[in-house]
Amino acid sequence: MERIKKRLSFNRKSAFAEPVKLRKRKSKLYSQEDANSQYEKGFLGVNLSFVLFTVTFRLVNCCLVKTSFVPDEYWQSLEVAHNMVFKYGYLTWEWTEGIRSYSYPLFFASIYKILHLLNKDTVELLIWGPRLAQALLAALSDIKLYSLVKKLENENIAKLVYFSQLCSWFTWYCCTRTLVNTMETVLTTVALYYYPFQGSKAQNSSKYLALVALAVVMRPTAVIVWLPLVSYHFWQEDTKLNLVLHHAMPVGLLTLGISTLVDRVFSGKWILVQLNFLKINVLQNVAVFYGSHPWYWYLTQGFPVVLGTHLPFFIHGSMLAPKRYRILLAAVIWTVLVYRYVLKHSTDQHQTF
Numbered sequence: 001m002e003r004i005k006k007r008l009s010f011n012r013k014s015a016f017a018e019p020v021k022l023r024k025r026k027s028k029l030y031s032q033e034d035a036n037s038q039y040e041k042g043f044l045g046v047n048l049s050f051v052l053f054t055v056t057f058r059l060v061n062c063c064l065v066k067t068s069f070v071p072d073e074y075w076q077s078l079e080v081a082h083n084m085v086f087k088y089g090y091l092t093w094e095w096t097e098g099i100r101s102y103s104y105p106l107f108f109a110s111i112y113k114i115l116h117l118l119n120k121d122t123v124e125l126l127i128w129g130p131r132l133a134q135a136l137l138a139a140l141s142d143i144k145l146y147s148l149v150k151k152l153e154n155e156n157i158a159k160l161v162y163f164s165q166l167c168s169w170f171t172w173y174c175c176t177r178t179l180v181n182t183m184e185t186v187l188t189t190v191a192l193y194y195y196p197f198q199g200s201k202a203q204n205s206s207k208y209l210a211l212v213a214l215a216v217v218m219r220p221t222a223v224i225v226w227l228p229l230v231s232y233h234f235w236q237e238d239t240k241l242n243l244v245l246h247h248a249m250p251v252g253l254l255t256l257g258i259s260t261l262v263d264r265v266f267s268g269k270w271i272l273v274q275l276n277f278l279k280i281n282v283l284q285n286v287a288v289f290y291g292s293h294p295w296y297w298y299l300t301q302g303f304p305v306v307l308g309t310h311l312p313f314f315i316h317g318s319m320l321a322p323k324r325y326r327i328l329l330a331a332v333i334w335t336v337l338v339y340r341y342v343l344k345h346s347t348d349q350h351q352t353f
Helices: 002-017 028-041 048-064 072-086 103-117 123-152 155-167 169-174 180-194 205-218 222-236 240-267 273-283 286-290 297-320 323-345
Strands: none
Touching: 048 123, 072 103, 072 123, 072 180, 103 123, 103 180, 103 205, 103 240, 123 155, 123 180, 155 169, 155 297, 169 297, 180 205, 180 222, 205 222, 205 240, 205 273, 222 240, 222 323, 240 273, 297 323
């Protein structure tokens, strides 16, 4: 009897002495969690090879685009930045009247200043430095767009969106140009990454509001695009007072204050650019001097031309869009209708792509 007890005791100890190996479940839930954890560890939310490919693509994009699009890519950025650093360069009436903010040219002025301090301010570097910097920002925009869709949906859909972004002819044509419109596009895309979409894991009110505020400071018309998105966020937010007092107001006042201080330093006087922009460009209709368009221009030319071959896919996708993404569709329709209304009823009939 004692021998049997000892044998049973020995078998029990040996059974628990070895660790139990659990078979890993091959379910979509666990594989998705592993993919997300690996995805979060990558550089900028993606793996390094993806980043290098995107950066290389936009640098090649920058080198191949050698044409001039509009005068604003010089007179609202590079020429102003050159004047800020080297104290000479022509400033158009927009700067003497105070309807443009120095915040965007300050980005390029910083590059010029670094080159000047390093005694590397050659003509070639002064020309290519800002454009290459803009190409890197365009690559950041592409990466953040891919990361946003991957968080909201899955990797396959993110790849399709990324491919569509790279195939956009208008993005290729404009994204590496030193236009304030391109910077607004970058800021808007990155802000959408932090926007509180339903199901998004990258929600951050302060970050996205700061990027929106910076976009509006640089280009006041950005408020048109973001008005429905911010309003929808406010309507959906449970703690509305907290959103206003602890996020919107501090971010807005700080951004406006810094922008006003920058404009004061470089213009030599206290000005409120956004107010001057509204008064001169819209109320006084000065912009019409540079050309006007019929009220249907955005519907027949502006919007379709920008989309190009993506237009049929946009229409198809709009009809199939899930409910949580309809706010984006609403923002697009709102923006087009607002500009259409401005062209038809307002005095400001000068519009751009």
